[in-house]
Amino acid sequence: MIIQPTSLAALTWAGAASGTAAQSWRIGSVLSARPLGVSALGLQVLQIGALTVEADVSGGQLPAQFQVRVLSLGAQPQLEMLAHPADPTLQRALRERLPQQNGYAPLLSTLDALAQRPVLRQLPPDLRAALALLEQSLRTPAEITRGEGLREAINRSGMFFESRLALPHGNLAALAADDWKGALLRLAGLLDRRAATPPAPGRSDAAPPLLQRGLQAQPRAPLPPLLAGENVEQLLDRLHGDVKAALARVEVAQLEAGAGPLPAWMIEIPLQGDGGRDVLQLHLEFVADAADGGHGWTLGFALDLPTLGPLQGELQLREPRLSVRLWAAQAETAQRLERQFTALRQRLAACGVLLDQLSCQVGLPQPPGRHSAVLLQATA
Structure with a gap:
């Protein structure tokens, strides 16, 4: 309204x-x-x-x-x-983190810039080790195209860091090596101790949480411009702000998860792509039908690849039935996907899945209103 x-x-x-x-x-x-x-x-x-x-x-x-x-x-x-x-505790945490959050693309761009510049060798050994752990926590396309690999990528996305740490054999040092949030925390701690001043505070017009906005394909951010004299402190200041913004992004998603009547997660997985880094966004939601008592899962995804452009998809699973809808911003990409439909149908049939729908449309869908829940929109 x-x-x-x-x-x-x-x-x-x-x-x-x-x-x-x-x-x-x-x-x-x-x-x-x-x-x-x-x-x-x-x-x-x-x-x-x-x-x-x-x-x-x-x-x-x-x-x-x-x-x-x-x-x-x-x-x-x-x-x-x-x-x-x-919940006042939840609201206070959201109030602190929402203005600080930013997508992963700027951080991944800064990491790319550091990896390509000789200044990386001038960083202290502890920082180089922490950067290496962060690089190690990136998933590869080969890993996430397998069911088990995607499961591991979701588990290590940072969304479940604390729950994994609370397990009987949870180990902080080990999680810092393979969990995205763990690696971010390790790097942020080192940068906090080096920084003369904290990163600049976030903007007052910060974007809403991811669950409120729906899926959004995120392109790669351009590499930051060369800094005069390759100043190490300037690069570290930029990295510090990017890491803090990425941490806030994870924590806002954690705070939002499960806050509704049914479980829902918005998960972002940084990927080591071809010639750069990409961000795979996943929306996973448990769905219950009050009319017939049935239930199932909806998995949405969004990805923006340099060779394919922005992509989005939604899979609705009500065992043993599955509906798949895909969207591509570019017509050529939609045609490439449709050429894979026959093989996909055969693989699903071999698994005993009944395919109700398989389609690909040109153009990206509007964010679904069911996640927006926006009551008021003010105008000047």
Whole structure:
């Protein structure tokens, strides 16, 4: 629903949202809300935190009291209606990490730049060892194209780092060598001790959590420009910020996982690709059908490869039935995928899977609304 401030009509929304009346409107903040009535224009008047706003309600009747969480700020803030009372510990953690997060592509680009420059040999031995462990935690295409290899890549993506550490034989040193988050933590600790100042704080208009945005194919980031004189400290400062942003990205995904009524995970797996590094994004969700009591799993993926362009897919498994839908931004890529359909059908039939649908469309789909849960979208 589109909302407009009413009690602050003389001000722009951006001004109102940064003033004392809206100091609590920060990324990740949870605000109390309640409907106040209907305006002369037929819009719902809502009290949200310290602001009174109008809203075009299209999703049904609102409860007498509810909570919303701030997903993004800027010219068009977005708020999510919470189905259950917010956990204050969870909200505080999200509030701290959301502005700091960033995708993995900038970090992978910085790692590429370091690997190609002689300055790498000037780094202290402990940093070189930590960088080597981070490189070792990257998966290869050959690994993730096997079922067991993909399972291992998911387990080592950082999403389950703490649960693996809590196992009877959990070993921090070993996990730092094969788990993405473990390797990031090791490198971040070394960079923290070297840094004169902490990395710059995140932006106030940070993007919402991944589960709220849906799948997004992520291209490789360009290599950072050469720095004058190959200054080691400048490179380390850049690396420090990239590592912190990647860690925040993992932790936001961990905090969001399982927060809904049914388990759902948004997992990102950094890959050692051909001539660079790529990011495979996976969405795994347990689905229950209240009508017939059935259940199953939905696996979505997004990937942007230099040779194929952006790709996206969704597999819906209700054993023994499977539906597969693929999307490709480039028509040539869609044709290449369709040429593999006969072999794929044969392999699935040999496994006893009943294929209900197998299709590939040109053009990427819009992010599904079921993960957005956006209640309010403000305009100036």
